[in-house]
Amino acid sequence: MMVRVPPASSPLHHHHRTLSPSTVPSNDPVGNKVYLQGEVYAIRDSEYHRRNQRNCSGLQMLNALYTHLPAVRAQYKSPSSYLTDLVNNLKRDITRRRVTGDPWDLARKWAKPRSLVPDSARGLGDVLAALSTAPIIAADVGYKGTQLKVAIMLKGGQKAVFKPKWYPRDEVIEGEVYAGADRHNGEIAAFHLSRLLGFPMVPLAVGRSVSLKRQILPVASRKLAATFFLRRGGRLCFYGVCYYCHKDSSVCDNGRTLEGTIILWLPQRLPLMHLPHPWAHTYKRTKLAQWEENENYCERVLHHPPFNSDKSPRLLDLMDTAVFDFLIQNGDRHHYTVVSDEPSSSVVLLDNGKRCPESIKNQTVLFLRSLVITANLSRVIFPPRPSPPKNAADLTNEELV
Numbered sequence: 468m469m470v471r472v473p474p475a476s477s478p479l480h481h482h483h484r485t486l487s488p489s490t491v492p493s494n495d496p497v498g499n500k501v502y503l504q505g506e507v508y509a510i511r512d513s514e515y516h517r518r519n520q521r522n523c524s525g526l527q528m529l530n531a532l533y534t535h536l537p538a539v540r541a542q543y544k545s546p547s548s549y550l551t552d553l554v555n556n557l558k559r560d561i562t563r564r565r566v567t568g569d570p571w572d573l574a575r576k577w578a579k580p581r582s583l584v585p586d587s588a589r590g591l592g593d594v595l596a597a598l599s600t601a602p603i604i605a606a607d608v609g610y611k612g613t614q615l616k617v618a619i620m621l622k623g624g625q626k627a628v629f630k631p632k633w634y635p636r637d638e639v640i641e642g643e644v645y646a647g648a649d650r651h652n653g654e655i656a657a658f659h660l661s662r663l664l665g666f667p668m669v670p671l672a673v674g675r676s677v678s679l680k681r682q683i684l685p686v687a688s689r690k691l692a693a694t695f696f697l698r699r700g701g702r703l704c705f706y707g708v709c710y711y712c713h714k715d716s717s718v719c720d721n722g723r724t725l726e727g728t729i730i731l732w733l734p735q736r737l738p739l740m741h742l743p744h745p746w747a748h749t750y751k752r753t754k755l756a757q758w759e760e761n762e763n764y765c766e767r768v769l770h771h772p773p774f775n776s777d778k779s780p781r782l783l784d785l786m787d788t789a790v791f792d793f794l795i796q797n798g799d800r801h802h803y804t805v806v807s808d809e810p811s812s813s814v815v816l817l818d819n820g821k822r823c824p825e826s827i828k829n830q831t832v833l834f835l836r837s838l839v840i841t842a843n844l845s846r847v848i849f850p851p852r853p854s855p856p857k858n859a860a861d862l863t864n865e866e867l868v
């Protein structure tokens with residue numbers, strides 16, 4: 468299911484197809500079947516729909532939720548001091564205060580299987596500043612994955628990743644939710660959003676403009692350097708080594724620098740493991756996934772490890788991940804990542820560059836507040852097993868907010 472929150476007036480409004488509320492719900496023969504309640508659109512590809520008319524349980528749940536929206540709005544009409552403090556503290560944390568002489572060590576100590584950054588992270592501003600200014604002492608082709616990236620080593624021995632900017636910030640990406648290359652600034656927004664939501668599982672990420680000529684090429688491995696070339700007009704370009712890496716899809720500097728995102732590498736003591744996401748797309752237009760076809764799919768998932776253990780928070784963590792991905796508009800979490808050999812590990816939120824809306828920088832306090840409310844919803848609507856999940860429609864307003 469693909470869910471969007473784009474009323475034209477909202478700060479989340481962005482450049483995807485804009486749908487007219489007046490067409491809802493409709494079943495137009497060529498386009499999408501669109502559901503609307505309040506200001507939420509839930510869109511499903513029409514082709515899927517024709518084949519599987521029954522599959523609307525998620526939409527019904529959403530509809531049930533939106534009956535509570537007016538009450539939630541009323542309660543949060545004015546900013547609470549809790550949220551004002553929360554945002555102020557987050558802001559203070561990301562200010563450079565020169566409280567640590569060893570930012571890499573500080574960040575390494577912070578990282579735990581259920582929290583990569585503490586709620587109150589004195590020195591975070593110093594780590595972020597170090598990421599965006601520390602000299603790059605080595606650069607190599609990306610480690611794995613399909614997209615162009617540069618593995619870098621920063622002075623002081625810290626590993627990191629450089630993901631280049633592909634699009635102007637207001638570029639429209641048409642197609643499926645997983646279409647297009649990554650948005651470098653999506654990774655940065657995702658990092659701050661994760662802290663705001665109390666789900667700090669995104670590795671630290673900052674923006675940085677690098678000089679390919681002066682900062683990357685001189686320290687590049689031979690393999691990486693071999694993919695550099697000059698365009699007419701003096702722009703330096705490269706395309707790296709990866710599944711989608713090709714000279715035709717290279718990135719170029721503007722004559723001086725290339726903008727991108729630097730993402731901190733997680734410490735060695737937190738090795739990662741990738742697991743298939745039970746609610747992944749099939750990535751084939753004509754093939755439905757089991758979760759799209761089978762009304763009892765969730766029950767089936769609950770019979771398998773790690774979901775069959777009352778001690779495992781995994782399903783709740785995946786739900787929080789779903790809320791998070793909804794907010795950053797990421798439809799590409801085909802696998803999820805956890806820390807190996809840590810059964811209680813939360814989901815490590817890597818690879819957040821898909822489709823993060825450009826307008827996230829225009830957030831207002833109002834918007835932030837609604838995010839915090841949304842983030843808490845999954846815990847309320849889906850209480851931990853074994854207590855039987857309540858029907859969202861049965862919840863009182865007090866329970867929801």
Ligand SMILES: Nc1ncnc2c1ncn2[C@@H]1O[C@H](COP(=O)(O)OP(=O)(O)OP(=O)(O)O)[C@@H](O)[C@H]1O
Pocket residue numbers: 610611612613614615628670730731732733739741804817818
């Ligand atoms: N900050 C990090 N710390 C540790 N490991 C990382 C980090 N970022 C990425 N990795 C490892 O590298 C892999 C690929 O990274 P990423 O998902 O960002 O690249 P990608 O090319 O977009 O991958 P994909 O094509 O699978 O979407 C991750 O699955 C993870 O194992």
Ligand SMILES: [Mn+2]
Pocket residue numbers: 612614818
């Ligand atoms: Mn990716």
